[in-house]
Every structure is written in C-alpha cells, then in structure tokens.
Amino acid sequence: MxxxxxxxxxxxxxxxxxxxxxxxxxxxxxxxxxxxxxxxxxxxxxxxxxxxxxxxxxxxxxxxxxxxxxxxxxxxxxxxxxxxxxxxxxxxxxxxxxxxxxxxxxxxxxxxxxxxxxxxxxxxxxxxxxxxxxxxxxxxxxxxxxxxxxEPLQADIPGIHNFKGKVVHPQFWPGDLDYTDKSVVIIGSGATAITLLPSLTRAAHVTMLQRSPTYIASLPSQGAFETILSKILPCFAANRVIRFKWMLFSFFMVSICRLFPRAAKFFLLRETAKLLPPDFDLEPDFVPSYSPWEQRLCFCPDGDFYACIRSGKGSINTGTIETITASSIKLTSGKELYPDIIVTATGLxxxxxxxxxxxxxxxxxxxxxxxxxxxxxxxxxxxxxxxxxxxxxxxxxxxxxxxxxxxxxxxxxxxxxxxxxxxxxxxxxxxxxxxxxxxxxxxxxxxxxxxxxxxxxxxxxxxxxxxxxxxxxxxxxxxxxxxxxxxx
Incomplete structure (x- = not known):
C-alpha cells in the first residue's frame, strides 16, 4: 500500500x-x-x-x-x-x-x-x-x-478532599484494600456500583448512594433453555441457536422498551418489587425518572443485588451530597452517613x-x-x-x-x-x-x-x-x- x-x-x-x-x-x-x-x-x-x-x-x-x-x-x-x-x-x-x-x-x-x-x-x-x-x-x-x-472520570463531589478515610475509584482498585468489618459507601448507581454492592460481603455494611435510581433487572445465571438445548443438540448447533436466541432477546428487549416505554417501565418495576422485601416502597430508591434504555439497563445475576438488600448487608440512599467532611457524608436532606471507605463509582x-x-x-x-x-x-x-x-x-x-x-x-x-x-x-x-x-x-x-x-x-x-x-x-x-x- x-x-x-x-x-x-x-x-x-x-x-x-x-x-x-x-x-x-x-x-x-x-x-x-x-x-x-x-x-x-x-x-x-x-x-x-x-x-x-x-x-x-x-x-x-x-x-x-x-x-x-x-x-x-x-x-x-x-x-x-x-x-x-x-x-x-x-x-x-x-x-x-x-x-x-x-x-x-x-x-x-x-x-x-x-x-x-x-x-x-x-x-x-x-x-x-x-x-x-x-x-x-x-x-x-x-x-x-x-x-x-x-485517568478515571473526576466527578464533582463537594468536599471529597476533606475525607480522612480511604477514597477509592473502581478503575484503580488497590489490591491490598481491607474492607473487612468496615462501613463502605459507594457513590454511584451504574453497573459498577450494582456489581460492588453484593460483592463486598466482608464489609460491616455497604450503602449505595445515588442521585437518582437506575433500572436493575435480574437475569438467571444459568438458563433452562440453554441447559436443555445443550443436552438435545450437537454442541455446534446448540451454540449457534443459543447465541441467536440472546441476540434476539437483546434486540426485542431494547425495541420494546423504546416503542412502549410505559409498559416496559411497569414491567421492570413490577419485577423489582418481587425481589425486594415485602411491603418495601419502590419510591424513591427504585423508580428512575427516565424511560428504560435512555440509559443502559443494568443486570444482576440471580438477583444478587436485591438479595444483598434483603439480607440487610446492603442498602440504598437516594439524595444529593451537600458536602463531605473528615468523617461523614452530609446530604441536602439532612441525613448523614459515616463511612470508613468511600468508593467513587461515578463512571468512566x-x-x-x-x-x-x-x-x-x-x-x-x-x-x-x-x-x-x-x-x-x-x-x-x-x-x-x-x-x-x-x-x-x-x-x-x-x-x-x-x-x-x-x-x-x-x-x-x-x-x-x-x-x-x-x-x-x-x-x-x-x-x-x-x-x-x-x-x-x-x-x-x-x-x-x-x-x-x-x-x-x-x-x-x-x-x-x-x-x-x-x-x-x-x-x-x-x-x-x-x-x-x-x-x-
């Protein structure tokens, strides 16, 4: 050339x-x-x-x-x-x-x-x-x-420089970080935060602090369709059919969400309610202000995110940060959180x-x-x-x-x-x-x-x-x- x-x-x-x-x-x-x-x-x-x-x-x-x-x-x-x-x-x-x-x-x-x-x-x-x-x-x-x-995304978090505890960004997670029996606050509500919440099981408690909620759908880690197909079809044929099935699933899910946003929102929130403790109010932590797929839909395998909340090991707070002090996070609502570790899962x-x-x-x-x-x-x-x-x-x-x-x-x-x-x-x-x-x-x-x-x-x-x-x-x-x- x-x-x-x-x-x-x-x-x-x-x-x-x-x-x-x-x-x-x-x-x-x-x-x-x-x-x-x-x-x-x-x-x-x-x-x-x-x-x-x-x-x-x-x-x-x-x-x-x-x-x-x-x-x-x-x-x-x-x-x-x-x-x-x-x-x-x-x-x-x-x-x-x-x-x-x-x-x-x-x-x-x-x-x-x-x-x-x-x-x-x-x-x-x-x-x-x-x-x-x-x-x-x-x-x-x-x-x-x-x-x-x-370089990670530098989010505008007022007073973050005042905090005397550990501040971590997921993109550069320290291999020696000990969060055992610590109070952890994850700032953010995207896929990273939703992954971290159920994964920090050694912590005393994990709080996901979000400005606004995200749609979070549970997905089976192992599907019955895939299991059955793998048993009755040759490997190469089963793999092709399973891959095609997931391509269709993704295409139709996104299309339905965009064509029928109200119906999609109703369905997703109904499924969310099933995974939360009985009589748990969806407002304000689980009802997003936007329609499905205006932002990326997040998945959690086997509902592990919701299981963490049901167990009491994890929780969600929805609010705006007023400022961060040496030992706390003050919200504009007047509520105050006292973390040992802050994780800034605020995007890329x-x-x-x-x-x-x-x-x-x-x-x-x-x-x-x-x-x-x-x-x-x-x-x-x-x-x-x-x-x-x-x-x-x-x-x-x-x-x-x-x-x-x-x-x-x-x-x-x-x-x-x-x-x-x-x-x-x-x-x-x-x-x-x-x-x-x-x-x-x-x-x-x-x-x-x-x-x-x-x-x-x-x-x-x-x-x-x-x-x-x-x-x-x-x-x-x-x-x-x-x-x-x-x-x-």
Missing part, C-alpha cells in the same frame, strides 16, 4: 489486545491472510478492560453468548461471568488461532502520523523499558475502547483512540471535530478504522460488524490496487445534514464526555450505529463507495 518503494513494517497494525483487537485479527486472518500484521498492546497481557479492572465482583454487563466471539462460541454454563474468566477466554481464543504470537506487549502508542508522500502511518511507541521506537504500516485498526485507561472518562496524538503530515488532527463514516472511519483520516461496540447490546457484536467492514475494505483495496481510502463529506451534505449524537445515552458520564467522540449525522453513511443485523448487512454487502474517496 506504500508509494515510492517505501516498505512498511506491516501491512496492518492493530492497537489493543482486547476484544476488538483480537476479533479483528481473527477476521483479517480469515479474509486477508496475505496481509502481514501485528498487535501493539500497552499492557502486559491480553484482555484490555478485563485486565485493567480488578475491583471485587467485576463481571460482564452483557450475556457471554453474544459477548463472546462468533468464531469461538461461549460454552460455559453461566450467562454472566467474572472478569477473570472473560480474560482467560480471550487469552485462550487468541492462542487457539495463533493470534497471541503476533502481540507485542508493553508497547504503548503515543503518536500516529500519516505521511501523504509515502501513504503510510508512522507509530511513535514507548516500550516496557521506556525506550522509544517507531513502526510503519499502510493501514491501522484501533481497538482501543472508549474510555481513558490512565470517555476517550477516543486511546488518547493517541494523531497528525496528518505533521498537522494535528482532532477526531471530535469530524464526522464518522459507517461508525468506523472518520472524515479526512486515511486508512484508519476505529472499533466501537454497542451501548444497547454487547460490545462484541458492534466490534465484529466493524471488523468485517474493515476486512472488506482491505480486500477491495487490493483488488483495485488502491493505496488510500479516506472519508470525505461533500459541502452540500454538510449544509443539509443534521448533527446527531454518536452515543444515544443520557448517562452522566456520556453527557460529560460525549465530545470525545466523532460527530454523527442524520442520513447517509454518517449516521450513528443502529443495530447488529443492519450493520452486519452493510459491512458485508452495503455501499462502501459513497462518502469514501479511493485513491490509487
């Missing part, structure tokens, strides 16, 4: 050895085996999120049947599993396909520069021993996730491209100022694909549709002897299209960090991601010429 007889180190370089990077490596080996590639991973092991996060109870918030790879189906009995099991699954998947041999660990990419004269990307890399090195490739796939690995700091500095011919390039093409490439950015998953389904499904689209682009580039592909939005399009949010969620951390993502528009290849089957159909058979400039 390079011009002027300059030879790249690799045809393709993948950044990130998490779900997105490993899946893309497999798809490329499947569709484009003639291309050379390597994976650059900043951490010491495979896993991405599942290597970084070590807080108690860390687990998937999607079913493993769709969160796992299509090419290596999840065969475990549990629908939702611990993070260490997910990381091992990723490691085993990479080893099975020989992908692990292509990974260069402790290689942190600091900067990417595109050269129009050579039609190549140059990577400025820091290795484990802090030495600098560079690599070159004709094509880049960024499987870097959507949040900042180095959103980040695109893993915080890598990107330049084109030495000139700075800012992704948030440009529109995304097929939710995979960004206008004006040559030969580079970013992987994003779904916010209303498993991440892996979105990453896979992106990977298959990228492989199709690579195949077509070689077929047409094209060196460069770059998205371009026509001037008339820019004047007529309406801007849309890239992520359709109203969560606080998305509102705060949504400007880290590229822009989306109301029509054409600039629309935000929709749902898996449509995106997969576009990836395999849709138009890949509209909005994309092909240069020989």
């Amino acid at each position: 390079a011009a002027h007889n300059e030879i790249p180190d690799f045809d393709v370089i993948i950044v990130g050895a998490g779900i997105s990077g490993i899946n893309f490596a497999y798809r490329m080996q499947e569709s484009n085996p003639e291309l050379s590639y390597c994976i650059l991973e900043a951490r010491h092991e495979i896993g991405g999120t599942w290597s970084l996060f070590q807080y108690p109870g860390i687990r998937s918030d999607s079913d493993l049947y769709t969160f796992g790879f299509a090419w290596r189906p999840w065969t475990g009995k549990n629908t939702i599993v611990h993070g260490a099991i997910i990381r091992q699954y990723l490691e085993d998947s990479a080893a099975q396909e020989g992908i692990d041999r292509r990974i260069r660990f402790c290689h942190k990419v600091n900067k990417l520069n595109w050269s129009s004269s050579s039609n190549m990307w140059t990577f400025d890399i820091t290795t484990q021993d802090t030495e600098m090195m560079s690599l070159r490739s004709g094509f880049v796939f960024l499987g870097t996730g959507y949040y900042d690995y180095q 700091k959103l980040c695109t491209a893993g915080g890598i500095t990107i330049t084109i011919d030495g000139e700075p390039y800012e992704i948030p100022k440009h529109f995304a093409w097929r939710a995979a490439m960004v206008e004006g950015l040559p030969n580079l694909v970013l992987s994003w998953g779904y916010v209303d389904a498993s991440w892996t499904l979105g990453a896979d549709s992106t990977a298959q689209l990228a492989c199709r682009l690579l195949t077509q580039m070689r077929k047409e002897s094209v060196s460069v592909i770059v998205p371009r939005m026509m001037a008339e399009e820019r004047q007529t299209l309406e801007e849309r949010p890239f992520l359709a969620l109203k969560a606080t951390y998305v509102k705060k960090g949504g400007n880290a993502f590229p822009k989306a528009a109301s029509a054409g290849p600039w629309q935000p991601r929709s749902y898996f089957w449509r995106d997969l159909a576009i990836a395999r058979w849709g138009d890949i010429k509209g909005g994309l400039e092909w240069l020989k």
Whole structure:
C-alpha cells in the first residue's frame, strides 16, 4: 500500500489486545491472510478492560453468548461471568488461532502520523523499558475502547478532599484494600456500583448512594433453555441457536422498551418489587425518572443485588451530597452517613483512540471535530478504522460488524490496487445534514464526555450505529463507495 518503494513494517497494525483487537485479527486472518500484521498492546497481557479492572465482583454487563466471539462460541454454563474468566477466554481464543504470537506487549502508542508522500502511518511507541521506537504500516485498526485507561472520570463531589478515610475509584482498585468489618459507601448507581454492592460481603455494611435510581433487572445465571438445548443438540448447533436466541432477546428487549416505554417501565418495576422485601416502597430508591434504555439497563445475576438488600448487608440512599467532611457524608436532606471507605463509582472518562496524538503530515488532527463514516472511519483520516461496540447490546457484536467492514475494505483495496481510502463529506451534505449524537445515552458520564467522540449525522453513511443485523448487512454487502474517496 506504500508509494515510492517505501516498505512498511506491516501491512496492518492493530492497537489493543482486547476484544476488538483480537476479533479483528481473527477476521483479517480469515479474509486477508496475505496481509502481514501485528498487535501493539500497552499492557502486559491480553484482555484490555478485563485486565485493567480488578475491583471485587467485576463481571460482564452483557450475556457471554453474544459477548463472546462468533468464531469461538461461549460454552460455559453461566450467562454472566467474572472478569477473570472473560480474560482467560480471550487469552485462550487468541492462542487457539495463533493470534497471541503476533502481540507485542508493553508497547504503548503515543503518536500516529500519516505521511501523504509515502501513504503510510508512522507509530511513535514507548516500550516496557521506556525506550522509544517507531513502526510503519499502510493501514491501522484501533481497538482501543472508549474510555481513558490512565485517568478515571473526576466527578464533582463537594468536599471529597476533606475525607480522612480511604477514597477509592473502581478503575484503580488497590489490591491490598481491607474492607473487612468496615462501613463502605459507594457513590454511584451504574453497573459498577450494582456489581460492588453484593460483592463486598466482608464489609460491616455497604450503602449505595445515588442521585437518582437506575433500572436493575435480574437475569438467571444459568438458563433452562440453554441447559436443555445443550443436552438435545450437537454442541455446534446448540451454540449457534443459543447465541441467536440472546441476540434476539437483546434486540426485542431494547425495541420494546423504546416503542412502549410505559409498559416496559411497569414491567421492570413490577419485577423489582418481587425481589425486594415485602411491603418495601419502590419510591424513591427504585423508580428512575427516565424511560428504560435512555440509559443502559443494568443486570444482576440471580438477583444478587436485591438479595444483598434483603439480607440487610446492603442498602440504598437516594439524595444529593451537600458536602463531605473528615468523617461523614452530609446530604441536602439532612441525613448523614459515616463511612470508613468511600468508593467513587461515578463512571468512566470517555476517550477516543486511546488518547493517541494523531497528525496528518505533521498537522494535528482532532477526531471530535469530524464526522464518522459507517461508525468506523472518520472524515479526512486515511486508512484508519476505529472499533466501537454497542451501548444497547454487547460490545462484541458492534466490534465484529466493524471488523468485517474493515476486512472488506482491505480486500477491495487490493483488488483495485488502491493505496488510500479516506472519508470525505461533500459541502452540500454538510449544509443539509443534521448533527446527531454518536452515543444515544443520557448517562452522566456520556453527557460529560460525549465530545470525545466523532460527530454523527442524520442520513447517509454518517449516521450513528443502529443495530447488529443492519450493520452486519452493510459491512458485508452495503455501499462502501459513497462518502469514501479511493485513491490509487
């Protein structure tokens, strides 16, 4: 893909050895085996999120049947599993396909520069021993996730600096933190807080302090349908049917919530009431102010979150923090909590491209100022694909549709002897299209960090991601010429 007889180190370089990077490596080996590639991973092991996060109870918030790879189906009995099991699954998947041999660990990419004269990307890399090195490739796939690995979201919590006890953020959970017989307050109401509450069983008491409630649905850790099907069908057939069932479940659940929000809210709150102690009032702790799936629906396996509340080991307080003193949390309602440990489970700091500095011919390039093409490439950015998953389904499904689209682009580039592909939005399009949010969620951390993502528009290849089957159909058979400039 390079011009002027300059030879790249690799045809393709993948950044990130998490779900997105490993899946893309497999798809490329499947569709484009003639291309050379390597994976650059900043951490010491495979896993991405599942290597970084070590807080108690860390687990998937999607079913493993769709969160796992299509090419290596999840065969475990549990629908939702611990993070260490997910990381091992990723490691085993990479080893099975020989992908692990292509990974260069402790290689942190600091900067990417595109050269129009050579039609190549140059990577400025820091290795484990802090030495600098560079690599070159004709094509880049960024499987870097959507949040900042180095810095958590700094929530505005008044007086938090006054607290004399321990303050912990789940993203950097201390391995030696002793919470035995301590009073713990978790600030937040998202998936992390809902996971932590039932997991800190050695604490004297755990309180989840939230500004507003979240929808929390119980999901069986082992489904009867999956158990029966695994016994009566051959393994490969059972795996396919089970995966398809969970894809349908996710699609219909989200669709029903958005089409019939009142009915969905009634159903979810009715199921919540069944899991709480008798005569427990749902107000104010369990009735969200928003409709289902305006924010991500949280799951708890076998209702463990509600079981913790029934046991008396955990509780919820809904209110606004007035200030935090040296030993307490004062709420505007007048109530006061006295924790030994505060956990700030207030969300993630959103980040695109893993915080890598990107330049084109030495000139700075800012992704948030440009529109995304097929939710995979960004206008004006040559030969580079970013992987994003779904916010209303498993991440892996979105990453896979992106990977298959990228492989199709690579195949077509070689077929047409094209060196460069770059998205371009026509001037008339820019004047007529309406801007849309890239992520359709109203969560606080998305509102705060949504400007880290590229822009989306109301029509054409600039629309935000929709749902898996449509995106997969576009990836395999849709138009890949509209909005994309092909240069020989």
